[in-house]
Amino acid sequence: MNKTIDIQAAVAIAAAEALAAKTQGTFGVGGVLLDGFGNVLQSMHNNVVLGGLVLDPTAHGERQLIDWYFAQVAAGAALPPPQELTLVTSLDPCCMCTGAILAAGFNVVVAAPDGNAGINYDNQASFTALPAPLRVRAGSSFCYPAVRGATPYARAASGAPPKSFFIGKSINEATQALCTLVFESMVTQVMQLLHAGDESPACDPATLPHDHAVVRALRQRYPDALTYRGAPHAPGAGLAPFLLAAMAQDRRNGGAGEAAALLDSFGNLLLCLPGQQALSIIRTPFMECTRQYAQLRHELMVGKDSAQQEECKRYLGHPKHGTFVLSGGLDDSAASFMTLGAYGSTMEGALPENNPAQFQYVRPGMAHSDLLALCQALPPLYSKLIQIQPRQVADQALIAALA
Template identity: 65%
Template sequence: MQAAVAIAAAEAIAAKTQGTFGVGGLMLDQHGNVLKSLHNNVIRHGLVFDPTAHGERQLIDWYYAERARGRALPAPGDITIVTTLDPCCMCSGAILAGGFNVVAAAPDRIAGINYDCDATFGALPAGLRAQAQRSFSYPAVLGASLYARAGAGATPRPFFIGKTIAEATQALCALAFEATSREVVALFGADRAREQLRDPATLAPDHRIVRALKQLHPDALTYRCAPHVPDAGLAPFLRQAMVRAEEGDAVALLDAFGNLLLCMSGKRAQSGIRSAFMETTRAYAQLRYKLMDGASAAQQEEVRLYLGHPREGTFVFAHGPDHGAVSFMDLGAWASTMEGPLPAHNPAQLQYVAPRIDAAALAAVCAAMPPLYRDVIGLNPTQVRDHALVAALAS
């Protein structure tokens, strides 16, 4: 136990050095052998690289990618992810969707799935709580400091039974995150406010930003609606993406002017957690990163002006969230993309066309989530207002 957490802590220190959230983790097989270790990669070179690049999510995608290459790996139920910080909602959903086990060192009382430290997992939809109680473990930390705790959660894998985490190591895990969180969150706030943004539809077709958008999504800038009010004209783009999707879902990203920037399907046949939303938010973040990394200050400013932070636009899901693990992951990933309160003029940033569960049930899922999601960011998925769009997608 101590050795595994120490490796994860070393990854967290590497993350801190990189300037991203100080969180690290590793994946162990059923015998306790290290399969892979890595750290948070949300920030690279002082820029947002991928808001979903938390350690646990990356480890799970690595697992699926290795299996796709033909590597013989144990089943997820025989795998243990060791992480320095209690998993957030995105990573918890990914872990549960894949069926992995997890050992968490330090608590996260704002965004962790066990934020109240009682290991009953009331933040999860009821149907997922029993699974979390069987697979999420919080080993004892012996000592007399504020970092000491009794063991809680699931019984760890046999090679961990009876083992604990050293106080100093657990403290290192906690402090690595605390020392980086404020600075990283501030980077998400470096983007321009709505009144400063410029319309990318006014750029010349051969402008580097337009070329990059079109290369990523050929239909970019071919649809436009009133800001934050998607209409029936979006339906063909969602349907086209749904046809390509293994799971029949799609997510569109509209900017602050109502322009279509992306409309993507998931790739869950490649990785069980590559949902349509995960693909969309990662693709947009990495598009902005590629345009800004190594660019001049003036070129970076141009990207920020024409490709604003998603909080100023609208994510439109073809199908709304439900009580499942993938939907919970998506809700958490959306919050990780926002990484702060929504602007008052855009409270309905996350919209869906077709509901999977009724609005009251979805509101209850969001209200039960940890404080970051329900109190700070104000997660509140809403159905699109345009009845013609609902009817068009249904047809």
């Protein structure tokens, strides 16, 4: 087992992972998980893109490290509790990863800033993008070490103090610059890839024969796929039995009894899933739903020629043209903040003008005005570009069915 008791050395490991991500053609971000003695437990990098195709919009390094930890614990590994661990990341965590970190209870050391999507986007370490109950927790667990030097990459330390096992407590200017530049070098390329050919699906998958590859792949992940069809972007009471069944399964899977559904632009139900929180506390229903859809599309397109890939896109478009529906609305918890961030990572750009109600919920988790205020306080990617504005479904019968 490798060991590092120097923040600079730990950030260098994260930077090496970021370089590996760049080589893979995805966002250049990496991280490493350390125990309370500086032992390296695992390191990972961003895997949003694999083989030139979107694999998983939630596959950020931090989220993957957290899921790795809980998978190990679920398998019986004797690992320390999260509050004794430190996740060192090459880039300021996005809202999804911040929510995941706070929900899990890890400590964080951050190298490079991210003024677009990072939780410390304003470099004040005040975490005003977070709901008020989470700001103190972030302030006591998110560490922004000093960067030594005289260039614009240099900075004073802020946030929480580094854990006591770190003897060296600062970052070299060159390493900080590397973390920044590796990320910036990939942003435009990956964003173009994420939005290439992401127009609304032209063909209705409900018209396909039951043995078509698209239908088989959908029903392998969700046997009831394509068995419900409502008005486009207006989920109705017919969705209730599917949500209720997934909610019951979510309780059996260690969750609080929630579910997330994805309907396409024709109103077809593609997925309606519970979480897997017995395996990892951050595998909530929305995380499972958006990941499963992206991985399904990747499975259908990887290794195929361009004509076959285009056929898949004609039936299974970018989810921004459909509708995500949560059984329960968002609140001020870390898990809900993770969901907001994961939704942003799934959209990664402005919503279509004809689909402003892309993100809906049935039962409210907080007053709608408070939810909108929370969304407006998010970092620029979420509040200015995507303009996240979840709204309650309009169908009163659906609301009553889940009351």
